[in-house]
Amino acid sequence: MSRHPLLLLWLTGLLVLGGCASQEEKILSDREYYEKAKTAMDTRNFLEAARYLEALETYHPFGRYAEQAQLDLIYAKYNSLDLPGASLAADRFIRLHPDSPHVDYAYYVKGLAAYYENVSLGQRIFPVDVSRRDPGSAREAFTLFSELVTRFPKSAYAPDARQRMQYIKNRMAAYELAAARYYIRREAFLAAAERGKYVVEHFPGTPAVPDALAIMVECYRKLGMEEQATDALAVLAGNFPNHRSLNADLSFRGGEIKPPDAACSPSSAPRPGRSDRASPRQSPSAQPEVIG
Incomplete structure (x- = not known):
């Protein structure tokens, strides 16, 4: 009998801890998740932004911010240098919203992710002879950019995609030489x-x-x-x-x-940054950013 009060105390402790945990993991509204993600992106904290956007998708997959969150997730993943994550997010957006007026953005970032997959940050900044290296994922990037300019020839991202395609052709030719x-x-x-x-x-x-x-x-x-x-x-x-x-x-x-x-x-190739004519510095808006 003397053991029952201890058991009761232990169960009470679990309930209290469980209550604290549930408070910490409180589910927010879709607007709250989106506003937190937007604040994080505005301060270039893309990892945190991605976390809020993924939570929004998890808890409010059909909410009013869902499509914009999926679009912004592509942007956040790319800018946090999570290239595989950006490619997956772009794939998902293309699959869910094939008729979206912003689907060209998803194709573009997917191409960029492949374009930079095997390129280190140092190689992006300093001239490095890559003619002896197998172009590898650059071939996939060429295919993706080609799909973009074929499907969306008037896209804002098409000129940059064409420029990158020419660089990839030059690189593949140099490799053959x-x-x-x-x-x-x-x-x-x-x-x-x-x-x-x-x-x-x-x-x-x-x-x-x-x-x-x-x-x-x-x-x-x-x-x-x-x-x-x-x-x-x-x-x-x-x-x-x-x-x-x-x-x-x-x-x-x-x-x-x-x-x-x-x-x-x-x-020597175009790359995301201030000099680009079109780059994922900002994801397009699928809807007003703040809904009353």
Whole structure:
């Protein structure tokens, strides 16, 4: 019998603690969650903003702030450098609101998340030669940006997406050239020529094309494929007469085809910031921010 008062005291303590916990985890109204998230975003506390926006979605999934919260969550995740989280939030918005006038924003940020997935903060600021690195997720970013400009050609984000697509093409072409030079050093001339041909066929208009043509001339000659070498030289001389592999009379100088001095680096690409014509500095408003 003497144990019952102790048991009662223990149960009472649990109830008190439970009451305190429930008070700490009190569910707020959708407006309160949204206003707290907005305040956090205004002070650039994006982690806290994301927490409030996720709570709003959890407790008020069909409320009047739900769509705006989902849009703002993309923005908060991206600016807190949670790129996978931003991509997932963008995917969810696209799935739930395919006809939203702001769905282009979701496609844009999803592309940005892939664009910067394997790029460190230092690489964004300082010039780094990435031509020898596999473009990896940049290929996915190209596909996503391409979808954006195809679906929404007049979007405010389309010009920036096109600019990034061009940078990605330049980077992929530079990677193919780096591979071609690697094969030349190994005297695998046919493989090097094929890499050069791939650049010419798949990345026209990129700075890598003249070097690719020069590599084709060099390698075809070493392989005794004079017809192919002559054709490549004709294209090179006709379109790039001042290329460093050519003599004044447009004959081929030969020798190693070295890369140009300019490094292919993420810092030369457009990136979110003050200089961008369109960037997720602010998520678009799907509804008035304050509802009376």
